[in-house]
Amino acid sequence: MKLSMVGTGYVGLVTGTCFAEMGNSVICVDIDENKIEKLKQGIIPIYEPGLESMVKENYKKGTLEFTTDIKEALKKSDVIFIAVGTPQGEDGSADLQYVLKVAQDIGKYMTHKMIVVDKSTVPVGTADKVKETIQKELDKRKVNIPFEVVSNPEFLKEGSAIEDFMKPDRVVIGAENEETLEVMKELYAPFTHNHERFIAMDVRSAEMTKYAANAILATKISFMNEIANICERVGADVNKVRIGIGSDKRIGYSFIYPGCGYGGSCFPKDVQALNKIALDAGYKPRIIQAVEEVNRDQKRVLAQKVIKRFGEDLNGKTFAIWGLSFKPETDDMREASSITIINELTKRGAKIKAYDPKAMDEAKEFYLKDNPNVEYTQSKYDALNGADAMLLVTEWKEFRSPDFDEMKQRLKNPIIFDGRNQYNIEKMNKKGFEYYQIGVPESI
The missing domain is CATH 3.40.50.720 (NAD(P)-binding Rossmann-like Domain)
Known part of the structure; x- marks a missing residue:
C-alpha cells in the first residue's frame, strides 16, 4: 500500500519504518527540516533497539522516504496516519493543535479518496473533530472528495517497540464502515497472520481503549508501590509479597514491581488526560486521581x-x-x-x-x-x-x-x-x- 506518516517522533518513525519493512511504500512527513535531513542521512533522533538499521535499509531500498512536503505526500498516498504529538495542557488535557493542523492540511491538499488514521493518543471524540476540520477545508475548496477517519491507537513499549509492532498483542481499529475496516485489515495482515489479533470496534471505543490500557497498567504500578510503602511500615517484605500475589493467574507478575514510580511519555500524560476527560464528562475518577497522586509521591x-x-x-x-x-x-x-x-x-x-x-x-x-x-x-x-x-x-x-x-x-x-x-x-x-x-x- 501507499502510506504517509505525518510526524517522525517515536510513534510515527517506528510505525512508518515497520510498515515499510513489510513492503509498503511509506512517506514520513515532518515540519522539522533539520530532522528530515538527518533521517535521510541515517541519523535517528531517538534511541530504540533495532530501529536505526531498519530505517537505513528501507530508505536505501526506497520503501521509506522523508519529506517536509505534506502536499506531495498526499498525492502519492491512499492512507495517511496522523502521528504528531499531543502535549499535555496546563489543565491536564491533551493539546490537539498539532493533530488538527495536520487535519487542516489534509483538507487543503488531498486530491483523491483517503483514509485518515489517528495514530496519536487522543481524547474520545477527536476523530469527529478531525473529520469536521477536513470537511471544512474541502467545503472551502468546493470539492467533494470522500474520506474516512479511523482510530488506530498504538501500544508500543519504549525499548521493545519494533518487537511490539511486528508481533502485536492486538491491533485495535475503530472505523465506521466495513470497506475501511477491510483496508486496515489488509494493511496489518503481515503482522497478525499467525493469530487473529485484529480487533474492530467503533471509533470512540478505540480512542478510549488506549487511555484505559495505559491507566490500568499505571494503576498496577501505583498499587504495588502503595503496598510497598505499607510493607515497610508493618514489617513485611514486598519482594516476597510480589511473588505471593503474582503467582495468581488473575494478577500475574507484569507491572507489579515496586520502585521509584513510573515516567515516560505515555503513562503520566495519559492518566492525567483520562482524568480530565472524566471530569469534563461530569464524573470524578477517584481511582485515576489516586494513581497519579501515589506516583507523584513515589x-x-x-x-x-x-x-x-x-x-x-x-x-x-x-x-x-x-x-x-x-x-x-x-x-x-x-x-x-x-x-x-x-x-x-x-x-x-x-x-x-x-x-x-x-x-x-x-x-x-x-x-x-x-x-x-x-x-x-x-x-x-x-x-x-x-x-x-x-x-x-x-x-x-x-x-x-x-x-x-x-x-x-x-x-x-x-x-x-x-x-x-x-x-x-x-x-x-x-x-x-x-x-x-x-x-x-x-x-x-
Missing part, C-alpha cells in the same frame, strides 16, 4: 531514604546515580524519577555524579541542564569515586551483576539505595554493604 521515596540516613543538610555530600532514563533500553527522560530524585538531593546541597548508558545527552541538553550540581561520568564505576552512597534508579542490564568489591573500593561509604530492588539483601549484608530497598523494612 518519585520522592528514594530521596527521602537518603535524607533520613544523611540528614536534611546534604552540603558536602556526593551521591552516585545509576540510571537516568525513565526505563531501560531508551534515552527517554520525560517524567523520569531520576529528575525528581536528583532535584530533591541537590536542593539540599548535595553533589551528584550520574551515569546512564544512553540518556546522559538528554539529561545535559534538556532535563537537568540548569542544575550545576550534576556531573556526568563515562562509566558506572567512575560515578562511585568518592561518593557517600550509590542510588540505583533505572534497572539497566549492566547494573544487574556489578563488581561489588570494586564498588566498595570506590565508594566513600559502602551504602546502596536500590530503587528497583535488584540485589539480594542477605548477600549485600554479607558483603558489608548498608543496603536499602523499596518496600522492605530496614531491619530485614
